[in-house]
Amino acid sequence: MPNCAMGGVNRGHLSMMNSQVDHDIEWSGIAIGHAALFDIDTARLILKHCPIYCTKDNPKFKGLVTIVPNACQTIINRSDIVKFWGYIKTNPEIESADWNSKPMLIVAHGECEWTRNSLAISLAHGTRHHMVSVSEGGLKCFPEAVQDRVKVIHNGVDFSRCAPSRSRDEVRQDWGIPEGVKTVGHVGRFGKDKNPLSAAKAVAELGEGFHAVYAGTGYQRDLFVEEVKNICGDQITILPRIEDVGTIFTALDCMVLASPSEACPNAVLESWLSSCPVVATPVGIIPHLESKHGELTFGVAFDPSPGELARAVRLAVQADNRVERAHWLAWNQFSSNRMVKNYESFFKDIL
Numbered sequence: 001m002p003n004c005a006m007g008g009v010n011r012g013h014l015s016m017m018n019s020q021v022d023h024d025i026e027w028s029g030i031a032i033g034h035a036a037l038f039d040i041d042t043a044r045l046i047l048k049h050c051p052i053y054c055t056k057d058n059p060k061f062k063g064l065v066t067i068v069p070n071a072c073q074t075i076i077n078r079s080d081i082v083k084f085w086g087y088i089k090t091n092p093e094i095e096s097a098d099w100n101s102k103p104m105l106i107v108a109h110g111e112c113e114w115t116r117n118s119l120a121i122s123l124a125h126g127t128r129h130h131m132v133s134v135s136e137g138g139l140k141c142f143p144e145a146v147q148d149r150v151k152v153i154h155n156g157v158d159f160s161r162c163a164p165s166r167s168r169d170e171v172r173q174d175w176g177i178p179e180g181v182k183t184v185g186h187v188g189r190f191g192k193d194k195n196p197l198s199a200a201k202a203v204a205e206l207g208e209g210f211h212a213v214y215a216g217t218g219y220q221r222d223l224f225v226e227e228v229k230n231i232c233g234d235q236i237t238i239l240p241r242i243e244d245v246g247t248i249f250t251a252l253d254c255m256v257l258a259s260p261s262e263a264c265p266n267a268v269l270e271s272w273l274s275s276c277p278v279v280a281t282p283v284g285i286i287p288h289l290e291s292k293h294g295e296l297t298f299g300v301a302f303d304p305s306p307g308e309l310a311r312a313v314r315l316a317v318q319a320d321n322r323v324e325r326a327h328w329l330a331w332n333q334f335s336s337n338r339m340v341k342n343y344e345s346f347f348k349d350i351l
Helices: 008-017 040-047 073-077 092-096 113-125 139-140 144-151 168-175 196-207 221-230 243-251 267-271 285-293 306-316 321-333 336-350
Strands: 052-053 102-110 130-135 182-187 209-217 236-239 254-257 278-280
Touching: 008 267, 008 336, 040 052, 040 243, 040 278, 073 092, 092 130, 113 139, 130 139, 130 144, 144 321, 182 196, 182 243, 182 267, 196 209, 196 221, 196 254, 209 221, 209 243, 209 254, 221 236, 243 267, 243 278, 254 267, 254 306, 267 278, 267 321, 278 306, 285 321
Parallel strands: 102 130, 182 209, 182 254, 209 236, 254 278
Antiparallel strands: none
16 A cells, blocks of 8 residues: 555554454555655554555654565565555556465445546556455446456444543533534544535534534645634634544534545444434445435535535434434444454455
8 A cells, every 4th residue: 555644444454453353364564655644653553463564764654664675575475365455556666566476455445536546556466356345336446347256345343442431521521612512523534535624614504502523634634624713713623533533422413424425434434333423425335224224324415515514413413213223233234343254254265
């Protein structure tokens, strides 16, 4: 993968690594292409389970990354199957590695054009491809000729992250939220593809009695923090990325995910598990699951107006049986234990 940032993909890796169920998957290492977006906290979490390799050293690594002549080839040599993900153009290191020597795991972690471009690069290397999509819609990102060979394996949640370490009242007091004020959250990466201004726009539209809470990281964080402050004024709390997200969700009255595209968004699964209502666009697994189980979110259209966001938030903070239904679904079908066992079964079938 190109970098060691904290996003949905590395969150999924860590959820599997931290799974408490017995399984036969071992982690041989992660090869990164460069130091851009290197997140030292993410690296330390990964290093509890496997090494991180790179071809070029960088001061950002702080000695945490093992430098080798070819990081890709090192991973190939150490592994029974190699996951190739995240590149939208090749480079000399990739081209000099012997991808034909091992089976390859090719995963669609999204449903957008970027995902299609990345899959094209992955599928252009090696000859033994075993393909997975984390959502039903992600199947269409693969070439039509191979779509019937793609296995859908949904993401899973590390339940321990969703167990709050403090009470709702204690957290809200720390945030300075007055009693009776409704909190509207954006939890996750700051990036244009996440439409992170949506929570702030809803709060600004709703006015007094509502407060935005932003928690996360991302290379565009500073830019968006400035924008949401301009929208909300003093009706906002900005937090860093926090590992025990349950502590955040327990203090929120709803979470907003108005992305133009997703696949199997971890933030939604974690919010469901934490019984926090979700305002969301019809992205990724949401329409598929709602067609089977009934409404799970308080829906908004793509590119929603501030008024539409405000109406959905007003409904969400009142909560209804959608919240209980979504919690039940996340608890029963979206654990990291289930995810790792699904991958284990998939690997045993192909190796």
